[in-house]
Amino acid sequence: MSSSTVSVSAATPTRHLFERRVDEIKPSKTDINFVIMDYLINEGYPSAAKKFAMEANIQPPIEEETIQPRVEIRNAIHAGNIETAIHKINDLNPQILDLDPSLHFALLRLQLIELIRDCMSIPNADITPALTFATSQLAPRAPTNPEFLEDLERTMALLIFPPENLAPQLAALLDPSLRQNVANRVNEAILGSQGARREARIRNLVRLRAWAEKKARETGKDIPPKLSLGLDSDKEGQDNDDDDEAMNGNGDADAMVS
Template structure:
C-alpha cells in the first residue's frame, strides 16, 4: 500500500500598504523622550520624571520642579477627600484660579459637601446640621444664579435622604465613587498648569485625540485603511494572552 504526502503551504499574510507606510515612519529617541517627560511632568509624577530624566540623560525643567510637587499634593488631597486642604493649597499657588473659574470652585465645594454628608450620615442618629450649614453658606448662593449648579446641589443634597444605603440610584451612587474625585482633580491640575502659562494637558493626550480623529475622518471618506489600527501603546498580555491597546490614562 502506497502512502502519499500532502504538503500544505502556509501563505504569508501580506501587510497592508498603509501599515507599511506607518512602519517606515520612525520617531527619534529624542522625540519619544520629550513626549514621555512632558506626560510625567504634566500629569504630576515627580519621582518618575526624575528617574526618567536620569536614565534618558535629560535635564528636568527647573521652573517646573516646585510646581509639580504642589500639584501632586493638591491631587492627593482631592483623591483622599480632603477638599479643604486642596482648596487652601490651590489658593496658595494662585488665589485667582478659583475666583476666575466659578464652575471649578463649585465642583470642589460640592465634593466638600459630599464628604460632610458621608460623615453626617455615617450612623443612623448622626447630626446633619454641619452639612446643611455648609450647603446654605457655600453652595446655595452660587446655585441661586446658575441652573446647572442648582441641579447638582439638589442631587447632592438628596444623599441626606438615602444615606446610609447600599442600594442608591445610579446618579447618587456616582457621587460617592472615586471617579468624581479624579475628574475634579484632573480639572484642577489643568487649571494650575494653565495659570502657570503651561499646556493644560500632556501632549500625548492631544496626539491620541488627533490620531483618532484622523482615522475616523479617513474611514468616513472611504480611504483604504486596515480593519484595525492599534495605537501602539501596548501593555502586558492579559489573562487570555492578548496584547491590549492601552489608551493613555
C-alpha cells in the same frame, strides 16, 4: 534598520498597505521622550520625572519644586480632603478660584459630597454638618448659574436615597473618578495660571489617534479592521510582558496570513 529594509523588500503582498506605511514612519525617540517628560511634569510625577531626566539624559523642563504644590493639591483632592486642597490652591494663587467660579463651585460641591459620604458610612449619622455646609457655602452660589443649582440639587438627593440602591446618576457622584476629574481641572487651572500648557501633550495625542481612526473609517479609507498597539492583549491584566509580546507577534502573523 536592517529589519525594516528586509520587511520592505520581502514585502508580503497580503500585508495591508497601511500597516507598511505605519512601519515606515519612524517616530523620533527624542519626541517620545519629550512627550513622556511633559506628562510627568504636567500631571505631577516628580520623582519619575527626576529619574527619567537621568536615565534618558534629558533636561527636566522645570524645577522639581514647582511640581510639588500641584502634587500635594492633587493628593488632597484624591483623598477627599477638599478643605486642605482649597487652602493650598489659595496659598499658591488666590486668583485661580476667584477667577473661575465654576471650578470653585465644583470643589465645594465635592466637599459636600465628602461630608455626605461620611454620613452614609455610619448608620443614623448626623447629617447636620452636611446640611449646614450646603446652606452656607453652596446655596448662595447656586442661583448664579443654572448648572450649579442642578448640581446642588442632585447632590442633596444623596441624603434622601439609601446608599445601597442609588440611581446611576447619583452613584456617579460617589465614584472616585469625580475626585480625579476635579483634581485634573484644578491642575489644569494651576498650569494655566502659570502660563503653562494646561493639558499634557499625550492626552491630545491619544485623542488625535482615536479621532483619526474614526474619521478614516467614516471616510472609507483603506485601513485594516483593527489597529493594534500591542498593549491590549487581553483583559486579564495579570499576564506578564512576554505573553503580551507573544500575542502581539501572533497578531502580526495573522494579519499577514489573512
